[in-house]
Amino acid sequence: MKTIVHKSNSRGHADHGWLNSYHSFSFGNYYDPNRMNFGALRVLNDDTVAAGRGFGTHPHKNMEIISIPLEGDLQHMDDLGNSTVIKSGDVQLMSAGTGVAHSEYNKNQDKEVKFLQIWIIPNKEEVTPRYDQISIKDLATKNSLYQILSPSPDDAGVWIHQNAWFYLGDYESGKTDSYQLKNKKNGVYMFVLEGEVEIANEILDKRDGFGIWDTTTFNFKVHKESKLLFMEVPMTF
Structure with missing residues (x-):
């Protein structure tokens, strides 16, 4: 990783x-x-x-x-x-x-x-x-990630010409969750819109960015009420 x-x-x-x-x-x-x-x-x-x-x-x-x-x-x-x-x-x-x-x-x-x-x-x-x-109001969920973008016009959210997936998450303090990558050749760039979250022993605050790749899944823990954006994209293109 x-x-x-x-x-x-x-x-x-x-x-x-x-x-x-x-x-x-x-x-x-x-x-x-x-x-x-x-x-x-x-x-x-x-x-x-x-x-x-x-x-x-x-x-x-x-x-x-x-x-x-x-x-x-x-x-x-x-x-x-x-x-x-x-x-x-x-x-x-x-x-x-x-x-x-x-x-x-x-x-x-x-x-x-x-x-x-x-x-x-x-x-x-x-x-x-x-x-x-x-x-995306009808897609939104609490304390779990919801998809807003993908490569498929038949999937949830908008679609683009790339093997990429975007998710938003609105989390209460103390919640934990995990992310499973769609493709092992992809990476995920997570952007903290609001709050504080911990990933791979890193504490991330509002507007911090965190990239992770060479993995298939990872966990995160929310320390303060948070709004998070996950962007999974190919690392080679």
Whole structure:
């Protein structure tokens, strides 16, 4: 079993005034050759956007882009004809494929919007661009992991062009659980949204990241009420 710990204060940081962003992996002006990716997980940005501000129209290509809102309302528009709002309890997916252009704005003029932007390197390029958005409220469970993403359109959550699985977990203090990998060639990057959890003798706090691979299963213990994101991805791609 191999592991790596990324404490929250070791992340890259960019404060543009309207955008306050923390980067778990190299992105924009933050570059660390030792933190380019975790397997097929290329980007994990923890973004806060000021009231009424946002990202103007910009392009993407050959990337699977997942947005998970944490607070507030995020307005999305793209050249595929979509105009939607995503909020906490939703998951958004864009398979950029041959190319898509989109914009993202804080819909509200009186409060911030916070969301995770995640990029997964696909296993198939030049696909037809695709947009999906779901509510995960009906999938949510307490004190167990629930799936929000997979490679299959027939499975729970959104689907992407990669052998990857995402799970969320909302746990009470003192609970224990385990994770069974779908593929022994994969690894799991766990991100603590809230709380405190212990994995492989490591104590992880809010916004800490923890990667684990060369194993088929692992256990974790929750020390404080926690919200956790598990991202299983191929380590070679």
